[in-house]
Amino acid sequence: MKNFSASSLLTLSCALLAASTAQAQSSDTIKVGLMLPYTGTFAQLGVAIENGFKLFVQEQGGALAGKKIEFFKVDDESEPSKGIENANKLVQRDKVDVLIGTVHSGVAMGMAKVARDTKTLLIIPNAGADAITGALCAPNIFRTSFTNWQPAYAMGLVAAERKHKSAVTITWKYAAGEESVKGFKEGFEAKGGKVTKELSVPFPTVEFQALLAEIAAAKPDAVYTFFAGAGAVKFVKDYAAAGLKDKIPLYGAGFLTDGTLDAQGDAASGLLTTLHYADGLDTPKDRSFRLSYAKTYKLQPDVYAVQGYDAAQMLAAGLKAAGGDFSKREALIKGMELAKIDSPRGAFTLSKAHNPVQDIYLRKVENKENKMVSVAAKGLADPARGCRM
Structure with missing residues (x-):
C-alpha cells in the first residue's frame, strides 16, 4: 500500500470536501417539509394548504427557479406538546431545506423555536400567533397568512x-x-x-x-x-x-x-x-386561481388554499433572487423580503417583521359563499410588537 504524506492527505481531504460542497450546492432538488394537521379538527385545513402549495409548483412545471421540489410530510396532530419533536423529524431526520407549517398557533410556536435554533427557513401558511412576527421574529421566519x-x-x-x-x-x-x-x-x-x-x-x-x-x-x-x-x-x-x-x-x-x-x-x-380573502373578488388572478384549483382538486378553494399557494410563491421569489442556489441565504432571504406577491387575495408585500401588509375584507355569507361587502381595513400592517429584527 502506498504511503501518503500529511500534506498529500490534507490536499486529498480538501479536494473531497470541495467536491462534496459543490455537489450539495449544485443539487437540483429542494427538500420541502410539510408539517400540517392531517387528522383531527384542522385536518381539512392542512389538506387545503398542501393543495395550494403544490398547485403553484405544478403551474411552474413542477419546479421552482429550476429546482425540483421533493416533499416530506409530518402530521402535527394540532398538538403543541409535539411541535418541537415533529419539526425536528423534518429538520434532523429528513434534512429538509425549508419548513412549511402550520395551522395551530401553539404548534407553530414550537416550529419557530426549531427554526430559530437550527436557522432553517420557515414559511408559516396559516398560524397567526402574534409573537412569531413580533417578539420572536427572525430573519429566517416568514408568514404568508396573517397575525391573529x-x-x-x-x-x-x-x-x-x-x-x-x-x-x-x-x-x-x-x-x-x-x-x-x-x-x-x-x-x-x-x-x-x-x-x-x-x-x-x-x-x-x-x-x-x-x-x-x-x-x-x-x-x-x-x-x-x-x-x-x-x-x-x-x-x-x-x-x-x-x-x-x-x-x-x-x-x-x-x-x-x-x-x-x-x-x-x-x-x-x-x-x-x-x-384577508373573500369569494367573488373578481380579479384576473383570483379567477385563474379558483379555476385552476377547482380543475385540479375538484373542490372550491378557501383562504387556506390561498395561503399555501402564496407560501410557494414566496419561496419561488427567494429562489429566483438567489439564482436557484439555496445556499445563497442572504440573497434568498432578501428576495423574499422584497417580493410583491401576486396573490389571489390581492397583491401584498411584507413588513419588516416578515408578515403580510394586506387588505382585510368584510364578508357576508350568501348562498354558501363568503361574499365581499367592502374593505374593512386597507393595507393593514400588524404592529409587530417586540420585534427587534
Whole structure:
C-alpha cells in the first residue's frame, strides 16, 4: 500500500470536501417539509394548504427557479406538546431545506423555536400567533397568512361603526383565540365600544350550551367569536339553534366560515366576518386561481388554499433572487423580503417583521359563499410588537 504524506492527505481531504460542497450546492432538488394537521379538527385545513402549495409548483412545471421540489410530510396532530419533536423529524431526520407549517398557533410556536435554533427557513401558511412576527421574529421566519390581531382588529372597527356599544367574546382558550379576542377588543374599544365579558372553552371542546345561555342572559349588542374547522361548524349551528342568531348579531374572524359553509348550512347565512380573502373578488388572478384549483382538486378553494399557494410563491421569489442556489441565504432571504406577491387575495408585500401588509375584507355569507361587502381595513400592517429584527 502506498504511503501518503500529511500534506498529500490534507490536499486529498480538501479536494473531497470541495467536491462534496459543490455537489450539495449544485443539487437540483429542494427538500420541502410539510408539517400540517392531517387528522383531527384542522385536518381539512392542512389538506387545503398542501393543495395550494403544490398547485403553484405544478403551474411552474413542477419546479421552482429550476429546482425540483421533493416533499416530506409530518402530521402535527394540532398538538403543541409535539411541535418541537415533529419539526425536528423534518429538520434532523429528513434534512429538509425549508419548513412549511402550520395551522395551530401553539404548534407553530414550537416550529419557530426549531427554526430559530437550527436557522432553517420557515414559511408559516396559516398560524397567526402574534409573537412569531413580533417578539420572536427572525430573519429566517416568514408568514404568508396573517397575525391573529389583523382580522380581529378590523372586525372591532366594523362592529363599532355599526353602532354596537357592548360585546361579549367567545373562543377556545388557546393562543389564537386569546390573541384574536384581544385584537377585536383593541379595535372595538378604540372606537367607543366596550367588551363586557370574555368567555372561553378548552381546545378542542365543542360543548357550548352553558356559555350560550350566559350570552343570552347578558344581552350584549354583539358577539365576537374565533373558531375554525369542526369547532366553527358546531358553534355556528349551536348559536342558531339556541335562538340567538336573530337576536344578537354574531361576528367573527373569517375562519368561522371559511371551509365550513357546506357543513354549517343555513345556520351561517348572513354572518359577517373579516379576513384577508373573500369569494367573488373578481380579479384576473383570483379567477385563474379558483379555476385552476377547482380543475385540479375538484373542490372550491378557501383562504387556506390561498395561503399555501402564496407560501410557494414566496419561496419561488427567494429562489429566483438567489439564482436557484439555496445556499445563497442572504440573497434568498432578501428576495423574499422584497417580493410583491401576486396573490389571489390581492397583491401584498411584507413588513419588516416578515408578515403580510394586506387588505382585510368584510364578508357576508350568501348562498354558501363568503361574499365581499367592502374593505374593512386597507393595507393593514400588524404592529409587530417586540420585534427587534
